[in-house]
Amino acid sequence: xxxxxxxxxxxxxxxxxxxxxxxxxxxxxxxxxxxxxxxxxxxxxxxxxxxxxxxxxxxxxxxxxxxxxxxxxxxxxxxxxxxxxxxxxxxxxxxxxxxxxxxxxxxxxxxxxxxxxxxxxxxxxxxxxxxxxxxxxxxxxxxxxxxxxxxxxxxxxxxxxxxxxxxxxxxxxxxxxxxxxxxxxxxxxxxxxxxxxxxxxxxxxxxxxxxxxxxxxxxxxxxxxxxxxxxxxxxxxxxxxxxxxxxxxxxxxxxxxxxxxxxxxxxxxxxxxxxxxxxxxxxxxxxxxxxxxxxxxxxxxxxxxxxxxxxxxxxxxxxx
Numbered sequence: 001x002x003x004x005x006x007x008x009x010x011x012x013x014x015x016x017x018x019x020x021x022x023x024x025x026x027x028x029x030x031x032x033x034x035x036x037x038x039x040x041x042x043x044x045x046x047x048x049x050x051x052x053x054x055x056x057x058x059x060x061x062x063x064x065x066x067x068x069x070x071x072x073x074x075x076x077x078x079x080x081x082x083x084x085x086x087x088x089x090x091x092x093x094x095x096x097x098x099x100x101x102x103x104x105x106x107x108x109x110x111x112x113x114x115x116x117x118x119x120x121x122x123x124x125x126x127x128x129x130x131x132x133x134x135x136x137x138x139x140x141x142x143x144x145x146x147x148x149x150x151x152x153x154x155x156x157x158x159x160x161x162x163x164x165x166x167x168x169x170x171x172x173x174x175x176x177x178x179x180x181x182x183x184x185x186x187x188x189x190x191x192x193x194x195x196x197x198x199x200x201x202x203x204x205x206x207x208x209x210x211x212x213x214x215x216x217x218x219x220x221x222x223x224x225x226x227x228x229x230x231x232x233x234x235x236x237x238x239x240x241x242x243x244x245x246x247x248x249x250x251x252x253x254x255x256x257x258x259x260x261x262x263x264x265x266x267x268x269x270x271x272x273x274x275x276x277x278x279x280x281x282x283x284x285x286x287x288x289x290x291x292x293x294x295x296x297x298x299x300x301x302x303x304x305x306x307x308x309x310x311x312x313x314x315x316x317x318x319x320x
Contacts (some may be wrong), residue, residue, distance in 0.1 A: 001025045003109035004300040004318070005063045009052030015304055017050050020297075023063055026105070026113035031090035033072060033116045035080065039132035039294075040068040040107040042303050042316040043165060044244060045099065050304075054102045065107035065318075066100045069122055069131035077122040079131045079279065080107065080114055081272045090115025099136075099269065108300060110320055120276060123283040133289035133315040134278055136269065137165030141173055141217070142278045143270035144239040149215035153178030156213040158231050160184050161220040162194040162202060163313045166241060168290045170217045171197045176287045182209055184224070193313050197290065215239060225249035229256055237263040290314030 001023060008017040026034050046064045049055040055062055066082040082100040085091045100106045100114070122131045144166070151157060151174075159170045162183040174181040175198025183194035183202040191202035201210060206227050214236050216228040221243025228238050230253070256262070270278075282288065292312040295303050296319055303316040 001110040002297060003063045004065070004297060005061050005108070006050050006055065007061050009050055009055060009057070009060070011051045014047055014050035015301070015308065018064075018301060018304060019061070020300060023061070023105075023109060026111055029090075029113065031115055032113050033119060034111050034113045035068065035070040035072050035078060035119065037068045037070040037107055037110060037112055037320045038128035039070070039317055039319050040065045041132045041137075042307050042318070043067065043136045044242070044307065045136065046101070047304070047308060049101050054099075059103065062101055063105040063107075063109050064101055065109070065112075067132050067135045068107035068112055069128045070112075072119060077128075078119045079122045079275070080112070080135060081118045081120060081275050082107075082114075082135050083269055083272075084115065084118065086271065087117065089117035108297060108318060118272070120272070120279065123279055125283050126279070126288070129291060129294055129317045129319065130289050132317055133165070133291065134282070135275060137315065138169040138173075138289055139270040139275050139278055140241050140267065141166045141169035142281075143274055144217050144241055144267045145170060145173055145177070145179075147270070147274065148239045148265045148267045149217070149237050151179055151215050154180070155215065156180040156182065156211065158182045158184070158209065158213045158216045158228070159199070160216065160218050160224045160228060161205075161244075162199070163187070163190040163310070164219060164244070165315050166219045167217065168197070168314045171199050172287055172290060173281075174198070176281075176285045182213060184227075190313055212236070219243075220245050222246035222249040226251050226253055229253040229262065232260070232262055234260040235262070236260075237265055239265045239267050241267045292316050294319060
């Protein structure tokens with residue numbers, strides 16, 4: 001079957017290890033099911049995999065891709081929850097939790113195999129392309145906002161780095177949930193798009209906000225960390241799920257953190273129950289993922305190049 005896969009890893013030139021070509025189709029495995037992929041979306045996790053982060057040398061070659069929507073063996077339209085080993089279903093209770101492409105072949109292929117427990121019904125109102133955007137970036141944003149930030153309608157939130165998948169999802173979900181959303185970006189065009197999606201104000205990265213906020217959605221890391229801490233109300237919360245600009249900020253802001261009793265909460269992906277809730281939320285509210293570009297699988301390299309340069313606003317989707 002045709003697939004986009006990592007043949008090797010390179011920390012400095014990740015795309016040098018990206019290959020497009022034939023790979024073996026999934027075999028039968030007790031407790032697992034094979035899904036015909038219709039659409040899959042790119043995440044920064046895929047670039048990190050090509051850099052060798054979370055992907056061991058002995059697992060190569062590895063088909064990339066965490067997210068997918070498709071059709072199961074019984075003809076049902078489904079969405080995949082890409083966290084394997086969360087409950088032990090299909091792998092046993094002693095296996096550590098992992099994301100597709102860390103231990104098991106991913107979704108950038110004609111077929112993917114996952115534990116049957118990881119398959120959820122796709123809402124009829126969502127296209128395959130839209131549904132394929134949800135299991136990683138949008139699920140991450142959903143958990144950050146509603147589980148770990150603990151915000152309520154009427155609260156204020158700052159979303160750092162508008163344009164990325166998680167940040168875009170947080171703006172749209174926050175607006176739909178009645179939050180007052182602020183956003184930042186270095187690029188004027190992305191600030192304008194953030195306003196169109198529902199942010200009440202979008203400012204340059206590092207600029208002072210018109211008010212302090214209840215929570216910050218942080219995926220950028222070192223470049224925005226100090227600004228995130230300084231933007232919080234006393235008792236506020238930073239929820240961090242990534243560090244695309246690096247994980248070692250020049251100033252940790254520890255004095256401000258303890259004096260204002262701020263909270264720092266780490267967040268990774270989400271549960272299957274939260275993905276079900278997210279799917280229901282989208283269906284009930286009419287919220288749909290922001291898609292930057294849809295490409296056929298054989299043009300996957302173009303999508304990776306666009307994501308690597310940060311040129312996208314929203315999700316890049318590959319179709320099979």
